Amino acid sequence: MPFLASLLSNLRSRAGSDQKTPSEAPSLEVHAGLATQASDLSFAEIFRTQARYLWRALLGLGVRSADVDDVCQEVFLVVHRRLPEFDGRALRSWLYAICLRAASEYRRSARVRHELVVAELPEGSFAGSQLETVAAREAWQHLLGALETLDEEKRAAFVLYEIEELSLREVAEAMSCPLQTAYSRLQAARTHVRAHFDSRSGA
Amino acid sequence: MSQDPKRLIHHEPSALVDALQAGRRNVPTDAQLELLAQRLLRHGIPAHELPRAPNTPGPRPTFGASPRRLSPLAKLGLASIGLGVIAVGTLLRAHGESAPSSADVPLSSAAPQFLPAAQPPATSSPALPQVESRRNEAPRNQAVRPTPTAEPDDGARPRLDSPATAEAGVSEPAAETTRSKAVAPSAALVPSVKSPVQSPRPHAASPANASSNSASAVAPGAAPELDSEALPKAIPPDTEISLLKKARNALSADPLTAYGIAERCAREFPNGTFAQERDFITISALHRLGRAHEAKSRAASFRSHYPRSAYLPQLERMLGHE
Numbered sequence: 088m089p090f091l092a093s094l095l096s097n098l099r100s101r102a103g104s105d106q107k108t109p110s111e112a113p114s115l116e117v118h119a120g121l122a123t124q125a126s127d128l129s130f131a132e133i134f135r136t137q138a139r140y141l142w143r144a145l146l147g148l149g150v151r152s153a154d155v156d157d158v159c160q161e162v163f164l165v166v167h168r169r170l171p172e173f174d175g176r177a178l179r180s181w182l183y184a185i186c187l188r189a190a191s192e193y194r195r196s197a198r199v200r201h202e203l204v205v206a207e208l209p210e211g212s213f214a215g216s217q218l219e220t221v222a223a224r225e226a227w228q229h230l231l232g233a234l235e236t237l238d239e240e241k242r243a244a245f246v247l248y249e250i251e252e253l254s255l256r257e258v259a260e261a262m263s264c265p266l267q268t269a270y271s272r273l274q275a276a277r278t279h280v281r282a283h284f285d286s287r288s289g290a
Numbered sequence: 291m292s293q294d295p296k297r298l299i300h301h302e303p304s305a306l307v308d309a310l311q312a313g314r315r316n317v318p319t320d321a322q323l324e325l326l327a328q329r330l331l332r333h334g335i336p337a338h339e340l341p342r343a344p345n346t347p348g349p350r351p352t353f354g355a356s357p358r359r360l361s362p363l364a365k366l367g368l369a370s371i372g373l374g375v376i377a378v379g380t381l382l383r384a385h386g387e388s389a390p391s392s393a394d395v396p397l398s399s400a401a402p403q404f405l406p407a408a409q410p411p412a413t414s415s416p417a418l419p420q421v422e423s424r425r426n427e428a429p430r431n432q433a434v435r436p437t438p439t440a441e442p443d444d445g446a447r448p449r450l451d452s453p454a455t456a457e458a459g460v461s462e463p464a465a466e467t468t469r470s471k472a473v474a475p476s477a478a479l480v481p482s483v484k485s486p487v488q489s490p491r492p493h494a495a496s497p498a499n500a501s502s503n504s505a506s507a508v509a510p511g512a513a514p515e516l517d518s519e520a521l522p523k524a525i526p527p528d529t530e531i532s533l534l535k536k537a538r539n540a541l542s543a544d545p546l547t548a549y550g551i552a553e554r555c556a557r558e559f560p561n562g563t564f565a566q567e568r569d570f571i572t573i574s575a576l577h578r579l580g581r582a583h584e585a586k587s588r589a590a591s592f593r594s595h596y597p598r599s600a601y602l603p604q605l606e607r608m609l610g611h612e
Contacts, residue, residue, distance in 0.1 A: 129339065130335065130339040130340070131338075131339055131340055131341050134327065134330075134340060134341055135341045138318070138323050138326065139317040139318060139323070140317070142317065142318045142322075142323075142326075143313075143314070143316050143317050143318075146316055147313060147316075155318075156322065156325065156326055156329070159326055160326060160329050160330060160333065163326070163330055163335070164330065164333055164334075164335070167330070167335050167339070218531065218534055218535070218538075218564055218567050219535075221531060222308075222531045222532070222535055223308075223311075223312035223315065224312070225529075225531060226305065226308045226309035226311075226312045227309060227312040227313055227316060229305070229309055230306070230309035230310065230312070230313055248294075248297070249297055249298050249299065249310055249313075250310060250313045250314055252297070252314075254294055255294045255295070270295075273295070277298065280306065281306065284304070284305050284306045284309075287305070
C-alpha cells in the first residue's frame with residue numbers, strides 16, 4: 088500500500104506538471120540560464136539541476152570534502168522546507184544564500200574549529216594516467232589555501248563569482264548586500280588570491 | 291550581466307586559471323548524489339519529490355542534466371499529424387484510388403510509438419540503482435523520522451528578488467540566529483532579509499564594510515568595472531607535475547620541445563613520482579622525431595624497469611608499427 092500511495096502521488100505530480108505549457112514550464116535545462124519566474128519549481132528539479140553546483144559551492148566555501156555531504160543534506164532540507172514560500176524569483180541567489188548560511192554555520196561549529204585536520208590522506212604512488220587528476224587537485228588545494236586566508240564575505244564573493252559563475256547582481260542578492268559591496272569584496276578577494284599565487288610563483 | 295567584470299578564468303593561462311578550472315570541475319559523482327538523495331529520503335523528503343530512479347514512472351532521472359521529454363504540446367502535435375495521415379489515407383481509399391501503401395505505415399506504427407511515449411521511457415540511466423527500493427520504504431521510514439511540518443516556522447523568507455533593493459541597501463539585516471543542532475535542518479541557514487526583530491547582520495554594520503562601500507567609486511546600477519590589471523605574468527613553479535603537463539601538451543605539436551622538457555624533468559626529479567609518465571613522453575617524443583632506434587632502446591629499458599606498467603600496451607602499439 089505504501090508503494091501504491093507513492094505511485095499515485097507520482098502520477099498526480101506528473102499530471103500537474105504536464106498541464107503546463109512549454110512557455111510556463113520552468114526552464115531548468117541549463118544551470119547558468121535558470122529562469123527565475125517559475126513559481127512551481129519542484130524540489131526534484133532543483134535537486135537534479137542544482138545539487139552538483141551547490142555541492143561544489145560548499146567545497147569552495149570551506150566545507151571539507153569529508154563533511155560536504157552532511158552540509159549539502161542540510162541545505163536541501165532547508166530548501167525543501169522553504170520551497171513553498173519561495174516566490175520563484177532569483178532561484179540561484181536564494182539557493183546560494185542558503186549555502187552561504189550552511190557553510191558559515193559549519194565553519195563556526197566547534198567541531199570544525201577545534202578539529203585538527205590532516206587535509207589529505209598521504210598519497211601512495213600514482214599511475215601515470217592520474218597526472219591530470221593530481222595536478223588539478225594540487226591546483227585546487229592551492230586555491231583553497233588562498234581562500235582560507237580570506238574573510239567569509241570576500242571568500243563568498245570570490246567563490247560565487249569566479250567558480251559558480253553567478254552574475255555580480257546574483258552574488259549581491261545571495262549575500263544580501265548592495266551591488267557595490269559585492270564588487271568591493273570580489274575585488275579585494277581577487278587581489279588577495281592573486282598575491283597568494285604570486286608569492287608561490289616567486290618562491 | 292554583460293557589465294560584470296571579466297572573470298579570472300578567462301584571463302591568460304596561469305596557475306590561478308588552472309586552479310579555477312579545477313574548482314569548477316569539483317562536482318560530485320552521480321553515486322554521491324544518489325547517496326545524498328537517499329539521505330534526504332531518510333530525513334523526511336517524500337520519495338516522489340526526489341529525482342526518480344530508473345524504471346520508475348516519469349522522466350529519466352539524470353542529475354545535472356535535465357531529462358529530454360516531449361512536452362504536452364509536442365505530443366499533441368504528433369498526435370495531430372498521425373490523425374491527419376490516417377484521415378488522408380482513409381479518404382484516398384474511400385475514393386477508390388490505389389492509396390500508397392506507405393500511407394498505412396504510419397497508421398500501424400505511429401500510434402504504437404506514440405502511446406508508449408506516455409509510458410515510462412525504455413531508456414534508463416545507470417545512476418540511482420538504489421532509489422526504487424528506498425522509495426518503497428519511504429512511508430515506513432516516515433514513522434521514525436522527523437516531520438518537516440512539525441518544525442517551527444520562523445517566518446523568515448528570503449526576499450532577494452529585487453536587485454534595486456539590494457543596491458539601495460534596503461536589504462534588511464539577515465538573521466543571525468542561535469545555533470541549532472548539527473543534525474536538524476537549521477532555520478538559521480535560511481537567508482532572511484525581512485524580519486525587523488532580528489539582530490543586524492554583523493558585516494553589514496561593520497566599519498570594514500562601510501569603508502569598503504565608500505571605497506568603491508562605482509555608481510550603483512552601473513556594473514562596476516574591475517580595474518583591468520592583467521594577471522601577473524608569473525612563471526609557474528616548475529614542479530614535476532607542471533613540467534610533465536608542459537611536455538605532454540607539446541608532444542603532438544612540438545615533440546622536440548616535449549623531449550627537452552621530459553629530459554629536464556628527469557634531471558631535476560630523478561626520483562620523481564611520475565617517472566613512468568615522463569619516460570613514456572620521452573619515448574613518444576623520440577618516436578615522433580623519427581628517432582626510432584633510440585625510442586626502441588628506451589622502450590626496452592622502460593619494459594625492464596616497469597614490466598607491469600599500464601603504458602606498455604601503448605608503447606607496443608606505437609613502436610610495433612615500425
